[in-house]
Amino acid sequence: MGTHVIKMPDIGEGIAQVELVAWHVKPGDTVKEDQLLADVMTDKATVEIPSPVSGKVVSLGGTVGEQMAVGAELIRLEVEGTGNVKDDAPPAAPKKASAPAPAPAPAVREPSAAAPVAAVKDEPRAPPRTQAPPTRAPGDKPIASPAVRRRAWDLGIELQYVHGSGPAGRIMHEDLDVYLASRGQPAPRTGGSAYAQRHEEESVAVIGLRRMIAHKMQESKRRIPHFTYVEEIDVTELEALRAQLNKKFSAERGKLTLLPFVARAVVLAVRDFPQMNARYDDEGGAVTRYGAVHLGIATQTEPGLMVPVLRHAEAHDLWSCAGEISRLAEAARSGKATREQLTGSTITITSLGALGGIVTTPVINHPEVAIIGVNRMVERPMIRGGAMVARQMMNLSSSFDHRVVDGVHAAEFVQAIRALLESPALLFVEPA
Known part of the structure; x- marks a missing residue:
């Protein structure tokens, strides 16, 4: 096995650096030749970077939102044969050791569209793999006690998507525990009242096209x-x-x-x-x-x-x-x-x-x-x-x-x- 390093390509027009706006792979993934690896942005155009070879992802060279110079290491693959670097060459150290490589962009996306922020939606969640899917028919109301319903509300859980292990499919407290364990702890709701206080905060990175728009608008108003x-x-x-x-x-x-x-x-x-x-x-x-x-x-x-x-x-x-x-x-x-x-x-x-x-x-x-x-x-x-x-x-x-x-x-x-x-x-x- 060998190591193949893919560098940031020269996109042309004298561009010296680009912004990394999306990853489509993560370490451990197996990629094929011509498979899409990442999206980068220059000015307002988004460019897709494909893989020239097949192999397994060893490391990523940058994080989403990072400015990368042309020629910098974009991704390192383990490939069949000798690769294009010496086997004893140490892998490039990540530029930001404290920032782990991001997860790949969602599968449902417009091709080459720079997506700076993934919108947080209150959509129903699919049942976890560790639970059998609910057998109730569409429109059937889940069976649960008032205490279970209240707890589910406080935890932000949609009972429609929770499997019930009790008699006649009744949802029990332990079913909520299984659901939480498989889906991760959701943010508790602040209360049932429409007038309850809210204290959530969300930090949204200004990257990709949104960063470009901000720069253009600032320049326009400044000049x-x-x-x-x-x-x-x-x-x-x-x-x-x-x-x-x-x-x-x-x-x-x-x-x-x-x-x-x-x-x-x-x-x-x-x-x-x-x-x-x-x-x-x-x-x-x-x-x-x-x-x-x-x-x-x-x-x-x-x-x-x-x-x-x-x-x-x-x-x-x-x-x-x-x-x-x-x-x-x-x-x-x-x-x-x-x-x-x-x-x-x-x-x-x-x-x-x-x-x-x-x-x-x-x-x-x-x-x-x-x-x-x-x-x-x-x-x-x-x-x-x-x-x-x-x-x-x-x-x-x-x-x-x-x-x-x-x-x-x-x-x-x-x-x-x-x-x-x-x-x-x-x-x-x-x-x-």
């Missing part, structure tokens, strides 16, 4: 003097047009949401306000304006916020824009978005959909200089021609970098977007 401009938009005609287009074309072209219309309005508006479709180099003191509109689409994923990029939005019609937005959002949510799909935006749209609220203050996606925030659409009474009528209204809350964008220009830019959305026929007219 950029934000100001936000909010405008109300009447989207009644736009919604009527969207409904007509979906009724006629959705079967063959796909369904249109509001977002492609907003994207088209931004594409047309930046032609008159090129300073909005730009990136500011803080250190170089220069603003680069772009003819191409590489539109960032802020997307909520399970690990956190990601911004996939719709490249050359100016070259897409409504349906191709909708299709690309859907494809990119799905790639981000499933953890399959590439580094190229997550970088290079020149201006960003963010929307919380039905949760959009009345006003938001979106944070600019550094080093861009503008972000367009879409708020919730509501039907409200409005005065038109002296009469009160019901209209579909929506706010845009947009933030700008005050170092390079003046307030009056930001207002004019948003008003240009408003004019396009309130008269949606203009979205299909190319300027002369």
